[in-house]
Structures are given as C-alpha cells and as structure tokens.
Amino acid sequence: MxxxxxxxxxxxxxxxxxxxxxxxxxxxxxxxxxxxxxxxxxxxxxxxxxxxxxxxxxxxxxxxxxxxxxxxxxxxxxxxxxxxxxxxxxxxxxxxxxxxxxxxxxxxxxxxxxxxxxxxxxxxxxxxxxxxxxxxxxxxxxxxxxxxxxxxxxxxxxxxxxxxxxGIGGLPVGCAGRGMLLLSGGIDSPVAGYLMARRGLHVDAIYFHTHPFTSEKSLDKVKALAKILSRYVPRLKLHVVPFTELQVKIKQEAPPDETTLLSRAVMMWIADRIAKAEKGLCLITGESLSQVASQTPESLRFTGSTTDLPILRPLIGLDKQQIIAIANQIQTYETSIQPHPDCCTLFAPAHPVIRPKMEPLQESLDKLQINELVIQTIKKTDKQMAAEL
Amino acid sequence: MIYLDWAASAPLNKKIMDQCHETSLRVFGNPSSIHFQGREADKIIQQSRQALASALHCLDSEIVFTSGGTEANNLALFSLLKNGRNLKSLENREVIVSGVEHPAVFKPAQSLENFGIKLRIINADKDGRVDPGRIEEALNSNTLMVSLMSVNNETGAIQPLMAVADILKTWNQKGGRRVLFHSDMVQALGKIPINLEKLPVDMASFSAHKMGGPKGVGALFLRRNLQLNPFYQGGEQENSKRPGTENLMGIHALGLLVPEVIENVEALFSTAQKKMAPLISALRKIEGARLIPDSRNPDSKDFSPYVLKFSMPPVPGEVVVRVMEDNGFLISTGSACSNKELEKKYRVLKNMGLPFELAASSLRVSMGPTTSEDDLLLFAEAFKKEIPSLVKLARFM
CATH class of the missing domain: 3.30.2130.30 (VC0802-like)
Structure with missing residues (x-):
C-alpha cells in the first residue's frame, strides 16, 4: 500500500x-x-x-x-x-x-x-x-x-x-547560500535562525561555551535547540567554541563596563572566521533593538565591527511577545526556557556601557592582544551534525 | 573518577543488587496474588519488613514501605490531616520544624499552612545544630508535631533527638497535649546507631539509595496505634497506608541492605572520622577555605564524619564542582534535591546565620565505607592546586 x-x-x-x-x-x-x-x-x-x-x-x-x-x-x-x-x-x-x-x-x-x-x-x-x-x-x-x-x-x-x-512556506534551505547563527540557550537566537532558514539560508550554528562557568546542561540545551532547528535545516552543523580563556582574559584586563561588548565583539570575530572557513556568506543573530545594553545602535556598531560579513538580524524590530509566538510555533520555546542557571552572569558588568563610543572600545580590544588566542580557540572548536546530537 | 557525593546517592551494593536481580527473575508475582508466585513475593516483602524492623528495634507492623524518603516525610507531615479529622480543628494549631530540614520535610510543612496550621521554624546555631531549649520554648498547647532530622544532609550535624524526646516526654507528663515527634533519618541509617525502642520518635523516614540500594524505595516508621492519611486510594497494600503494588525488588534490596549497613556502625563511624580528619586539616591550611561550621572538629560526635561542608568564597560552588570533575572528583554544592531552586538553595546555611557569599560558594564532600583516606587526600591536593587561582578570578567578577 x-x-x-x-x-x-x-x-x-x-x-x-x-x-x-x-x-x-x-x-x-x-x-x-x-x-x-x-x-x-x-x-x-x-x-x-x-x-x-x-x-x-x-x-x-x-x-x-x-x-x-x-x-x-x-x-x-x-x-x-x-x-x-x-x-x-x-x-x-x-x-x-x-x-x-x-x-x-x-x-x-x-x-x-x-x-x-x-x-x-x-x-x-x-x-x-x-x-x-x-x-x-x-x-x-x-x-x-x-x-x-x-x-x-x-x-x-x-x-x-x-x-x-x-507548510511553513518561504524558500528552500540552501538556495540563498550559507550563514552562521550565533546560538545561545535563550529564546531569541533559535527563532532568528529559523526565520533565515525560511528565507533560503543554510544555517549552521555556533555556541560559545565557558566551562566551568557554564554548565554542561547549558551546552546540552543548546544542542537540543540545534537539533530542533535541524528539522528545518538539513545537515545543520553546531560549532562549540571553548571561550573560557578569552572570557577570563577580557574580564581580567578590560575596563569592567566594557566586558560584555568586548566579549560580543570577539564572538563575532570568531564566528566570522569559522563562517568563512565553512563558505558562509553572513552571520545571523537574535538581536532585537534595545532589548539589552549590547543591542543599542551604538553597541551593535561596535560588536559588528569585527566582521566584514553582513549581519542578519531578523528579530531587530520584533518585541519579546512576537518572538515567543514564533518560538512556540517552531517548538523551541519549551527548551529555551528550561532553567539551567550558571555563572556566566558573573561575567556581566553591574553597569554595562549602553551608548559606547567606537574609539575607546577599539582601543580596549587592541590592548588585549588576543589575535593568537583567537586563532588557538578556533582550532579547538568542536563541530557536530545537529541531527545526530 | 573518585566519587565523593555519597550523601546524594551511594554507589549500588553489587552483591545485594545481583542477589535482588536473581530473585526478581525467579519471583515476579504480585504480592497480593494468592497463588505460589504471589505468596513467594509476599514472603520477600515480609522478610524485608522483619529485617528492617529488627535493625531499627521496632515492630514489623510499624514499617510502611514507600517510594523513598521524600514520600515517607510527606506521609509523616500530612498524617496530621488524617481521615475524618475536622480540618477546622487544625486552625491555629502548630508544627515545629528546624530551619535546616531537607526540602522533603520543609516544603510539606510549609504547605500545612494552607490548612490553617502555623509553622514554627527553629533556627539552628552557628554550628548547624538545633538547641533543644529553643524547641522547648516553642512548645505550647497548640503544638501538634515536632519534626527534626537526625543527620543534616548538608553539614553532617547530628541533631539532639534524645534531648528533644525527653523534653516532649516531660511536656506530656506535665499534662501537655500529646505532641507527635517525627525525624527524617535518611542520612542517619547506616551512619549512626538507631534504636527506635530507646529513642521515642513517633515517625521516622528512611531511604535505600543513600545506603547503596536502588532509587525509588524507602520506608516510614509509624509507631503503633498511629494513623495517617494515605495519599492514594485503591489498594490495601501496606495495611492501606500506602496502596499500590509493592516495589518488590526495591523492598527486597532494602531488607538485605539494612542488616549489612548497621553492622559495626559505631566502629565504622570512628574509621570514617579518621579518614576525614586529614581532609579537614588540609582544608584548614588552604588560604581562603572555610569549613562550615568553622568549629568543625574531626573527633566530634556531633557530626557525621561522612559529610563535610566547606566553602571557598567568592568562587561559586557550582564552578568548583565542575573544575573538580575535570580533575576526577565528583562532589556537590549542597543538597542535590534542592539545587534547582536557586533562591531557596541556601536556606539551610542562611538559617545557620552564614552570609550569602559563603553559602553560594559552599561545597559538600560526602563519603562512604569504601572511600579511602587517600581518595580524600588526593581530593585535597587537587583542590589546593586548582581552586585558589579561581579565587583570584572570582575577585575580578
């Protein structure tokens, strides 16, 4: 039959x-x-x-x-x-x-x-x-x-x-080339990845892991989210970047109120290099304007300055309720809200800079002299097929 | 990998689990069935009941098998709502619990407040022990029950149960209304001597997996003539106190385990003290490390030598746990059962008057009879090598 x-x-x-x-x-x-x-x-x-x-x-x-x-x-x-x-x-x-x-x-x-x-x-x-x-x-x-x-x-x-x-409409995954999604364990980034996949991008994902400051359960959650996304994106790959050394260096050497932005900029930098090695044409983030301090126009200008790839931000004009509605529709919401408290918040400054100026931040980034550490970190990155996780 | 989280769950006792496995393949009937298989299954349950009762010095009929310590504690606390009782009569009556109880006691005690019962929480002293005098002060004509654990799961503090029992006895002799006495003995069985003939508690809770048995089985000791309110209806198992087909293999394991773990319990206590002493001494020498309580003495009879609480502020406890795992040691931040509730996580240590930073950095090493002194010394060495650098980093946070 x-x-x-x-x-x-x-x-x-x-x-x-x-x-x-x-x-x-x-x-x-x-x-x-x-x-x-x-x-x-x-x-x-x-x-x-x-x-x-x-x-x-x-x-x-x-x-x-x-x-x-x-x-x-x-x-x-x-x-x-x-x-x-x-x-x-x-x-x-x-x-x-x-x-x-x-x-x-x-x-x-x-x-x-x-x-x-x-x-x-x-x-x-x-x-x-x-x-x-x-x-x-x-x-x-x-x-x-x-x-x-x-x-x-x-x-x-x-x-x-x-x-x-x-069906979900849109265009077939892959017809618009490849993009690299900065995937966290939160609600927003899986939605951003889905929306771009629906416009024909083959999405791969990258996660910055700060063991021992973040738990293995947080990593498991990201893997679970990548696996859900792989229902929409055939052969989605998850890159897990061991980010601890860089995070610690930034925390120890950079001005406290700049640490979040510097970390984001370094993440973009690494995502850029890994995306290019994978023939990626763009980066994708779940940023939504003014949702947090690192998502003001000034902050986005700086955090995006470490890549020359276009950064696609499909959620930029959406509010949280709209994002949650899509997360529910694509079945990532329940996974995203699982509580796996970890210590990454300890890296977040109490009073982050909200309207940063480019030059001082650029200076701080240069001062860190982390080119070699970035290269070594990229070499240690682990890559897995999300559907097999 | 060296396992130092026995207070969360002990490694399975292979000899007993093999024996249970073999028995459960042979005897698989429903203990309520009247045929041969059922009779054999029931025989195993009754033998296990006898073994547990004999070990605890109580009657077989005073043992109710449960799904574990949490269920036993809940049954005990909710026994106050026993069938037929006029709930209005509970209004303004009181239950006394210590502030260092396990959540499996503390939460059901809190929910009794929904029935109009008032909760009196007795703070522990700085050393984590509860002063019996404070319980005496809290007693009044409205008191229904006192619940005080035997061995604290986080600090190892052994609570003065006998002194509290004496206070309640005197209270009763003076004509005070009868006050029920419950004790969570989940961390005590197999670690310290327990004699329910001499210790006049009315109810006590036990769990198999803290002693090397399987998860999902435990028991409530319920002094004869006491009633309780069963959670479930639909069966007459456990004298209708805990309906539901019995966990045959688990109960069998519990019955086999208990005589083994209580054998030489006092000698093993001294041995454990000797094993733990070098670790206590090593931690005292590490700059920034804090024992909880500060006064923790390896020779003290007031602490279970199987559990050690300490802290390395301001490094978050969970970070230390992960670093130590990377180095081959499995430890814990506190009560494994309450870790998911961050806000309430530090209730026990806060109750002892410890500052948040010390509590948030707190760690627990817990051992069992097969843990060696070397295991603990290796842990101390690795801790000393790895964690002080994290203190420097945490200071930047």
Whole structure:
C-alpha cells in the first residue's frame, strides 16, 4: 500500500530562469529529511508528487510541515484515468482519510486538463460526490460555501485529494547560500535562525561555551535547540567554541563596563572566521533593538565591527511577545526556557556601557592582544551534525 | 573518577543488587496474588519488613514501605490531616520544624499552612545544630508535631533527638497535649546507631539509595496505634497506608541492605572520622577555605564524619564542582534535591546565620565505607592546586 502526496511550493513559481535550482534544492531537502525512508519525488509545474510506503505516511506529514519552501500539501490518491477506478479510489480515500473532521458541507470539483476524458466534469463530480454521501450520509453538498472540497484532476493520470495541510512556506534551505547563527540557550537566537532558514539560508550554528562557568546542561540545551532547528535545516552543523580563556582574559584586563561588548565583539570575530572557513556568506543573530545594553545602535556598531560579513538580524524590530509566538510555533520555546542557571552572569558588568563610543572600545580590544588566542580557540572548536546530537 | 557525593546517592551494593536481580527473575508475582508466585513475593516483602524492623528495634507492623524518603516525610507531615479529622480543628494549631530540614520535610510543612496550621521554624546555631531549649520554648498547647532530622544532609550535624524526646516526654507528663515527634533519618541509617525502642520518635523516614540500594524505595516508621492519611486510594497494600503494588525488588534490596549497613556502625563511624580528619586539616591550611561550621572538629560526635561542608568564597560552588570533575572528583554544592531552586538553595546555611557569599560558594564532600583516606587526600591536593587561582578570578567578577 502506497501513500501519495501532492506538494505545492508557492513562491518558487515566481522565479525565472533559475527556478529549477530552487526546485532541485527543495527536492533534495525533502529527500534528506526523509533519509532512510524510500520515497519517490516527481515534479511538474507548480507542484511535486511524493509517493512512499504507507508505513511512512505520518513521518512524511511531519517532515513536509517543516521543510521551508513548501506552502501546503495534500494526502492524495493517484489512479488510472478510468471512471470506475476513480470512484473505487474515492471510496478508499473516504475510508483512509478523516474527511468528516473537515466539516459537514462539501462539494466535488473536477478539472479535466485532459478533455478527452469521459464523463464530462459535471457528471463526474456528481458521481464522485455520491461516493462520499453513500459513505457518510450526514454530509451535505454545498457548492457555494463548502467546508471542504474533494478535488479530482484529470491529467496524465487522475489525482484525487480533499484537504490541504499548511507548510511553513518561504524558500528552500540552501538556495540563498550559507550563514552562521550565533546560538545561545535563550529564546531569541533559535527563532532568528529559523526565520533565515525560511528565507533560503543554510544555517549552521555556533555556541560559545565557558566551562566551568557554564554548565554542561547549558551546552546540552543548546544542542537540543540545534537539533530542533535541524528539522528545518538539513545537515545543520553546531560549532562549540571553548571561550573560557578569552572570557577570563577580557574580564581580567578590560575596563569592567566594557566586558560584555568586548566579549560580543570577539564572538563575532570568531564566528566570522569559522563562517568563512565553512563558505558562509553572513552571520545571523537574535538581536532585537534595545532589548539589552549590547543591542543599542551604538553597541551593535561596535560588536559588528569585527566582521566584514553582513549581519542578519531578523528579530531587530520584533518585541519579546512576537518572538515567543514564533518560538512556540517552531517548538523551541519549551527548551529555551528550561532553567539551567550558571555563572556566566558573573561575567556581566553591574553597569554595562549602553551608548559606547567606537574609539575607546577599539582601543580596549587592541590592548588585549588576543589575535593568537583567537586563532588557538578556533582550532579547538568542536563541530557536530545537529541531527545526530 | 573518585566519587565523593555519597550523601546524594551511594554507589549500588553489587552483591545485594545481583542477589535482588536473581530473585526478581525467579519471583515476579504480585504480592497480593494468592497463588505460589504471589505468596513467594509476599514472603520477600515480609522478610524485608522483619529485617528492617529488627535493625531499627521496632515492630514489623510499624514499617510502611514507600517510594523513598521524600514520600515517607510527606506521609509523616500530612498524617496530621488524617481521615475524618475536622480540618477546622487544625486552625491555629502548630508544627515545629528546624530551619535546616531537607526540602522533603520543609516544603510539606510549609504547605500545612494552607490548612490553617502555623509553622514554627527553629533556627539552628552557628554550628548547624538545633538547641533543644529553643524547641522547648516553642512548645505550647497548640503544638501538634515536632519534626527534626537526625543527620543534616548538608553539614553532617547530628541533631539532639534524645534531648528533644525527653523534653516532649516531660511536656506530656506535665499534662501537655500529646505532641507527635517525627525525624527524617535518611542520612542517619547506616551512619549512626538507631534504636527506635530507646529513642521515642513517633515517625521516622528512611531511604535505600543513600545506603547503596536502588532509587525509588524507602520506608516510614509509624509507631503503633498511629494513623495517617494515605495519599492514594485503591489498594490495601501496606495495611492501606500506602496502596499500590509493592516495589518488590526495591523492598527486597532494602531488607538485605539494612542488616549489612548497621553492622559495626559505631566502629565504622570512628574509621570514617579518621579518614576525614586529614581532609579537614588540609582544608584548614588552604588560604581562603572555610569549613562550615568553622568549629568543625574531626573527633566530634556531633557530626557525621561522612559529610563535610566547606566553602571557598567568592568562587561559586557550582564552578568548583565542575573544575573538580575535570580533575576526577565528583562532589556537590549542597543538597542535590534542592539545587534547582536557586533562591531557596541556601536556606539551610542562611538559617545557620552564614552570609550569602559563603553559602553560594559552599561545597559538600560526602563519603562512604569504601572511600579511602587517600581518595580524600588526593581530593585535597587537587583542590589546593586548582581552586585558589579561581579565587583570584572570582575577585575580578
């Protein structure tokens, strides 16, 4: 027994000559997320068809809901262009899928792209609707305002489907190149990574670990978040940077009110180098304007000065409630709010500089003379596939 | 890796666990079943009950098996709400607990306040011990219960239970209303002698995993004729006091363990004192290290030699725990059960009057019978090598 899906990809249809690049990427991403489960994906203008053994039906539904680039999809039945066989398939569809839960009012709609097919659309729609009325006598036909529609398309074969399951839309991951997400254990950064993945970026993540000042549980939380993000980003890699030596040096040698900004700047510096080594084209952060002292325009200017890559900040204009709403939607919120108190707050100054001037901070950074330490830290960075964590 | 967190959970006793494993493959019936398998299972439970009762010097019928120390403590505290009691009669009645109790006593005691019961919290002295005189002062005609632990899980302080029992006896003899006496003895069993025939507590709580048994099993000693309010309904196990199919393997392990751990308990106490003394002495020599209490004396009979509390301010305790793990030693910051509640984490030490910085930096080394003096000395050496540099860093924080 096979399951069959009709997949719609929306925005990609608007692309011009390079549309195939997007389609190939989307197909590859679906395949990667369904690795180990035998599926066949074929395509035509405006949609893909995916068939698999029915035992994978639920897995496929779960994956298609999370692959950027898919606007919606429908469980469907593909059948030979023959009236009796189509009606037989309609009976199976009515048995297999819970159409009743979509509502009591329905209509049947038939599109004959192959005009040679008999009977004609109206007669076929009546026969098709009859199958569902026989099966569920309390259903009612309403052609003007139905709760759901059973669709029949007569193309090279006949396709039967009833309802749409929404996807997350956007563009296929990877079609916009690669970016490096500065991932913390908080609520914001996973959301930022998701939003950029949804615009076609292949996102990798980087985490700055300050053992023994932060706990292994904090690291585990970041790994769990990276793993959730890998549902949207196939082959997401997590880079774990051992940041303690640099953090301690900054704490010991820099002016106390500048330590947060200097640390952020050094993190950007390291992210820049690792991103470039991974052929990354940009950095991504979860910064939201004025949320904390390091996220004022002046602070962002300085912390971004250690990289020449563009820094994408998709949350910059959102408030916390909006960010939380997306975190809930992508299922990172519950993990992000797990309390793993650690001592990294001890590195935070009591009164951080809020409207810093570039020159003194630049001077402080130069004074630290940490070029060699940065290089050594990058060498010690650990890299793992998030899906395997 | 040297394990020095026995007070959180002791390594499993392999011999006993193997024996339990073998028995549980052979005897798997429901102890309530009337067939052979059920009878065999019930026999194991009754044998375990006898073993525990004999070790504690009490009656078999006074033992109620539970899922652990926390459940036993909760059962004891909530016994005040026993079936049929008019809750209005509890209004303005009082329960006395020490401020250094484990959260498994302190929290249920606090929640009794929802029923109108007043909580009287008795502060410990600087040495972590509770002055019985303060309990005597707090006693009045409204007092329903006194709960005082036997061995403190954080500092190792041994509380003067006998003195408190005498006070309650005198109170009763003078015509005062009967006051129930409960003691959390989770850290005491196998560490100090316990004789419930001589020590007139009404209720006492025990746990298997602090002694090398499995997690998920413990017991409540409930003096005969006392009633309690069972948490669950739906079974007659444990004389209806703790309904639910019994944790056969866990209870079996507890029954096998207890006679073993109480054997030579006094001699082992002295041996542990001797093992702990060099560590206490080494820590005293490290600049900035503070023993809790300051007066901690390795020969004192007032402290369990199996538990040592100290501090290295201003280095956060959890940072030291991680550094020591990197160096091959597993220790703790305090009560493993309360670490998740940061704000309340330092309640016990604050109650002793210690400043926050000392409490936030506090550490606990706890040992068991297989811990050697060398293990503790190696720990002291590693601590001395690694932690003073963190003090310098922490001063920048």
């Amino acid at each position: 096979k399951s069959f899906f009709l997949i719609r990809y929306g925005e990609i249809s608007l692309k011009g000559a390079n549309q195939n690049l997007f389609l190939d990427k989307l197909k590859a991403n679906i395949k990667t997320q369904l690795k180990g489960k035998k599926t066949v994906i074929t395509g035509r203008i405006g949609r893909f068809y995916l068939s698999c053994e029915s035992e994978y039906h639920e897995d496929v539904v779960a994956v298609l809901k999370q692959v950027p680039g898919i606007v919606a999809f429908s469980p469907a039945i593909r059948v030979e262009k023959d009236k009796d066989k189509i009606l037989e398939a309609a009976m199976k569809y009515a048995e297999r899928y819970d159409v009743k839960s979509q509502g009591k009012l329905f209509k049947a709609e038939v599109r004959r792209i192959d005009k040679s097919f008999e009977p004609r659309s109206y007669d076929m729609a009546c026969a098709l609707g009859g199958v569902f009325l026989d099966k569920y006598p309390d259903l009612k036909v309403d052609v003007r305002c139905p709760d759901w529609t059973i669709n029949l398309e007569i193309r090279e074969e006949a396709y039967l489907y009833a309802y749409n399951i929404p």
